[in-house]
Amino acid sequence: MKVLNEPGVLWRSERFFSTPSAMARSLFFYVTRCGHYYYDKNYDFRDNCEISKLGSHKNFFLIYVRSGTVHFETDSTYSVEQGQIGLVDCRRPHRFYAAGNAEAMWLHFDGSNARAFFDQILAFRGGRQVMTPSGECHAEQEFAQIISGLRDETITEIECSQRVYRLLCGLLFPQYASLDKTAEHPVAQAREYIAAHLFEELPVERVAAAVNLSPSHFSRLFRSSTGFSPHEYIVLHRIDEAKALLHSTALSVKEIAYRVGYRSEVNFIASFTDKAGVSPATFRKNPL
Incomplete structure (x- = not known):
């Protein structure tokens, strides 16, 4: 659905919601909302707004920036630039904003071991919440398939879980995805x-x-x-x-x-x- 009346989010932007089944909540990774946004300099999302209090928002957040820069304030301040992924725990204080034009695909997700993945990814990266995925991770394609699947209602909960899992594994083991597995490595x-x-x-x-x-x-x-x-x-x-x-x-x-x-x-x-x-x-x- 088109996004209306969200400051700094341009008219071309889309956002979709998904309510997971009891089985998905128990066994799978699941997405509660996702979107493909185009931003201008007026975009400034803060965690004291009404949206941030919804259950579909209070989970984990992944964003892939296709162009421009999206800035984050969590426990630290950082910027996610073109080709990079940001990972945020939206149960913690947070702010997202753009200082200029930007484009990004994003999703809110959770799952039975989502917390363990989040903690381990940050532990492997020294707490850094910005990552550059390897080409073998196919991050942009995974985001696009999840978003289009929820838009068209063609993605199953199992497939959605598998795609989120691949994204997280690509962030957890960035070197493994691009590892030269020849005997000389x-x-x-x-x-x-x-x-x-x-x-x-x-x-x-x-x-x-x-x-x-x-x-x-x-x-x-x-x-x-x-x-x-x-x-x-x-x-x-x-x-x-x-x-x-x-x-x-x-x-x-x-x-x-x-x-x-x-x-x-x-x-x-x-x-x-x-x-x-x-x-x-x-x-x-x-x-x-």
């Missing part, structure tokens, strides 16, 4: 090195040296590319290998512990139980 090399030396001690410094990177640079690259710290990845890889050995061999728990890089059976049992939720002996009897 440092992260690919590191994963191969870890697999080949899993039974040995693997401090981050050793793995970083194997791919000719400093430990700090390697850790940042590995985390942004995989979502795991190198240490967490190694631990989980060891647990997965231990599960396979418990299921397919008659090796003792102690032997398996040494085969997957632990030098103490006690430490292995504690680590396995923490990650798998059951002890190695219980897992062997009832593989999950």
